[in-house]
Amino acid sequence: MSFGKLLVANRGEIAVRIFRACRELGIRTVAVYSEADEGSMHRRMADEAYPIGPAPASESYLNIERLVEVILESGAEAVHPGYGFLAESAAFARAVREAGAVWVGPPPEAMEAMALKVRAKEIARRAGVPTVPGYDGEDASEERLAAEARRIGYPVLIKASAGGGGRGMRAVARPQDFLEAVRAARREALSAFGDGSVFLEKFIEHPRHIEVQVIGDEHGKVLHLFERECSIQRRHQKVIEEAPSPALEPELREEICSAAVRLAREAGYRNAGTVEFLLDGEAFYFLEMNARLQVEHPVTEMVTGTDLVQLQLAVAAGEPLPLSQEALSFRGHAIEARIYAEGEGGLPAGGRLLLFAPPEGPGIRNDVGVESGDQVPVHYDPMISKLIVFAPTRRMAVRRLRRALEDYTVLGVPTNLPLLRRIAENAAFEAGETTTDFLERHRLAEPPVEIPVPEEAVMLAAAGELASCGRGDDPFAAGPWRHLGSVRLRYRTGDSWHRVEAERLGGRRFRLVQGGEEAEVEVLAFRNGELHATVDGRPVRAGIALEDGAVRVSLGGTVYELFRPRPPEVDEAGGAAAEAAGLVAPMPGTVVKVVAEEGQRVEEGQPLLVLEAMKMEQPVTAPHAGVVRSLPYKEGDLVPGGAVLAEIERED
Structure with a gap:
């Protein structure tokens, strides 16, 4: 590499991912952080870290002037923008170059060419890449748009010319709803992107979302690293991604990947980028190009055996791509699940992570931006990590995904893990029958009926409490239970009460009675919130977090919350312990x-x-x-x- 210090103008999981790649290459790293990220993992991992402003992104991670100051102050020779924030900002790319640093990304001119969807479609047409039937002419009056909608045929899709992420987008099924939808789309686009222009496309019902990873160097070489399928989405945000797509036969794969390369060459594109398509049966249509590294890049890395971040750094340093299209191939199957800090309704959530324990094992990769004890701020994208699984076949990868999601433990903030588990268990997903309306068609986004807390979870909560209060092998040796042989613990869930009678059998063995059921529980280990125990000789693993008068139990992939409204009651009151209770x-x-x-x-x-x-x-x-x-x-x-x-x- 021709540079020795790199600044990542981002946060969270992607900053950590880039730092790890730099560490392997011997490149020193520079982190930037807002006030909300003062104790963050990405700050801790970097060789140097600089504050850039208050929590709001507009005053920190989107503050180009302050970022340039840090570039100069730190002496960073290159800047990687990650994804999100300023990753697709041509203005920031130029500011980085003017500061004397290398921009790890496409040329600003290519970014500008692909930023406006109307202009990007023109480039696609010049490159001979199919585009969705629609209208993007200069006359964007309401009357002309309405006439074009009738010509295209309903349903039609109104889309913002600038930006993405589903903002400024409206699907319209009836002519009488069209004008109000246009006005709403323009208002939303103007608010989100500062540009209220819109265009029309034919609304394709039940399509697949296919994207092709491309990368180009400074020497004219442009390659593709095959495709990913990203059809499972929630409000136009991807949830599950995989490579390769189960929908593509070799001939169609070659067509769609070659089209992506032609488009990138026509745009004068260099570095890593993604060309996105809608697939309708055997027909595919250009959707947009993301001029940056994608969130889902790990699945491509897993099946092709490449490191896209390291390739980005090599290209940015002026090196030729060390690959040829003929030498590139893929093997096996990889699936990525995005872990969001959010409730069942999809609303972002924040708070302190009492326990964060991602699964481990063969074929499992975790790209994380947090650890146990970290604070999840509410000011940014709620994605906290990504789970990636790899296996020789898709069927095996799905099974591995199910097992890994069951073992994924997060306590302290709600997550979308229950939704991901419902997807992984779905028969249509197992069969590879995924479309962009997958969640709606299978009603997976709807919160499930609340299930009662199982007795085993209550018993493990009690075992965790008993084990956490002891010293050495004797959980009754300290705390409110010292000198006692039997205790009662009470928990509340909603309007229900759970009472556990606990008798010490010796060491970390207890006889627990709850709801008429009796079990012998032995605590094998309880470290960092992870409880390993046997229940009547059967091994059990659970996550246990004790805080704020509550016991949170993660068992079999489901989180249960039990409240402790009063201190434990004692059977054999041991003097001072009982008096103080x-x-x-x-x-x-x-x-x-x-x-x-x-x-x-x-x-x-x-x-x-x-x-x-x-x-x-x-x-x-x-x-x-x-x-x-x-x-x-x-x-x-x-x-x-x-x-x-x-x-x-x-x-x-």
Whole structure:
């Protein structure tokens, strides 16, 4: 490589991915981070890191002026933009070059040529690449657009000329809905891209989304690395990608890949890019070109045995591509699943990752941007990682994907893992029958009926609590259960209560009774939130997170949340432990009322204060008669979990 230090103008998983490639090549790395990413993984991984502004992307990751300052300050010789943010900004590419650094991406002129979909379609037509029937003429009046829609035939698709990601896009099935859809698409496009121009395409029902990976060097060579299928999408955002496409026979594959290469040559394209197509039966149509590295590039790497980031760096350094089209081939099958921090409704979520444990094993790759304990900010794209599986055949890859998703454990923030598991289990997906409306056709995006918490999850929650409170091999040696031989634990899920009777059998073995069911549980290991145990001799693995008065259990790929509304009750009250039990905050909360005073004499069971936690008010009462010596918190105070709420001096 002709440069020794590279700045990644991005964050999260893709920044980490690029840093790893640079480390193998001996290139020093520079990270940039916003205030929200101060403790982020990508900052920790880089050789150098520079703050670039507040959390909003417009003031940090999209701030070209500040990024250029860091380029100059750090002495970075090259800049990789990743994907998203400024990855397809010709203005940023030029600013990088003006700062004296190498831009790891296509020429700004090629980026501009492909940025406007209307112009990109003109280039495609010149290259002899099929395009979807439509209208993109200069006359974009409502009257002309309506007339063209009638000519094309309904349903039609209204699309923004600038940008992508589904914004400024409307499908219209009836003429009477057309004008309002045009106006709405223009408003959305203007807001998102600063350009309200739109064009029309024939709406192809139930197509597949096929894309071809291309790369070109400074010496005139343009290659393709075959195709990926990205048909499974949610609101025009890809969810599952795979390579190769199960829909392409060799002859059609050659046609579509050759068309992508012709288009890239016509655009004067260099470095890595992706040409996207819609596939309708045996016919394919150019959709758009993404002038950057794609999120789903790992599946191409897995089946072709290449490293696209390292190829990008070599091309940016002026080196010729060390490959020929004839030498390139693919083997096996790879599938990628994007892991998003979001709820079942698809709304982004944030918070602290109590446990992040991706699966491991043969044929499994994890591209991650987080670790356990990291904060997931709500200011950016909610994707936190990518799971990629590889196997000799697609059928085997699907099976490996199912197993890996079952083993994927994330606690602390909701994720789309339940949706991914539903997709992986679907018979149509297993058969390779995927289209862009796959989720809607199979009703997979609809939240499933809530299932009750299984008894095994409750028992493992209890085992995790018992194991976490002990020292060495004796979980009863410390904490509220010291010196005890039996305890009762209570949990709440919704309106239901779960009570577990726990008896120590020795070491880390317990007899647990819950709901009339009895089991012998032995904790083999409980480290970093991962519990390995046996239940009646059967091995079980679960993720357990204890925080904020709740126990979160990940079992068999499903996360269950159990609340602990009060401290554990003891059978054999061991003196001080029992006396303090009612005076310690069982979880973080707020003191909403204080009904006693310091120096006041109180009777056993007399209310002292009221604590609100997890939206429930919990009275704290005197464990015995005596005099109130201390009430450290007043009304309105926030109380941490485990804090002493009152001290009562026992009367003789």
